[in-house]
Amino acid sequence: MSDADSAPKRSLLQLLSALPGLVSDLIRxxxxxxxxxxxxxxxRAGIGIGLLLAAALFLLLAVMVGVFAAIAGIATALPLWASALIVFGGLLIIAIVLLLAGVAALKSSGSGTDRLGSIGEDLRTLRRTGRGTVPPTDGQEA
Structure with a gap:
């Protein structure tokens, strides 16, 4: 009878002594x-920011070419400013494509709350266990 009583106490003590290490490993x-x-x-956010900066650079170049096209259009014949407007349109299209790609990359970077929610759930479970309540098995709060 004495041997039967001591075996469960020993395993319970072993489990309790291993608990801090397991909790520490879980947190790590x-x-x-x-x-x-x-x-x-x-x-991903850095890539998006880089694409936005590239779009801003091409937009600046497009504005510079647009100003040149307006000056050339007033000062000379049609072919010079027409060719400048073609370059302006091309740079503007590149800037718009880079801008849209940068915005999409920033949106895909997300907010980072998924893992934080998991840590919060672990802490709530530890608090409930410390108060002597049994954590629910279906994922709902007690």
Whole structure:
């Protein structure tokens, strides 16, 4: 009888002694996953910002060519300013395409709340467990 009573107590103590290490490992894993997710989103946001800067540069060039086209159109015959307007239109199309690509890249970078929500759920579960309540198994709050 004494041996039967001591075996469950020993495994319970072993489980309880392993609990802080498991919680620590869980928190570290969640933080590492959050870092990786934020790094990926920062890279996508950086690409989007780079594309927006390129679009701004081409827009500046398009404005400069447009000003040149207006001056050339007033000062000389039609062929010079017509060719300048063709270049202006081409640069403007490039700027618009880069602008749309940059905006799309920034939108796809997201907000980063997915991993934070998971960490928050872990903390709520730990708090409920610490109060002696059993965490729900269907994902709803107790």
């Amino acid at each position: 894993a969640e933080i590492d996953a959050l870092k990786a997710e934020l790094k990926e989103r920062a890279i």
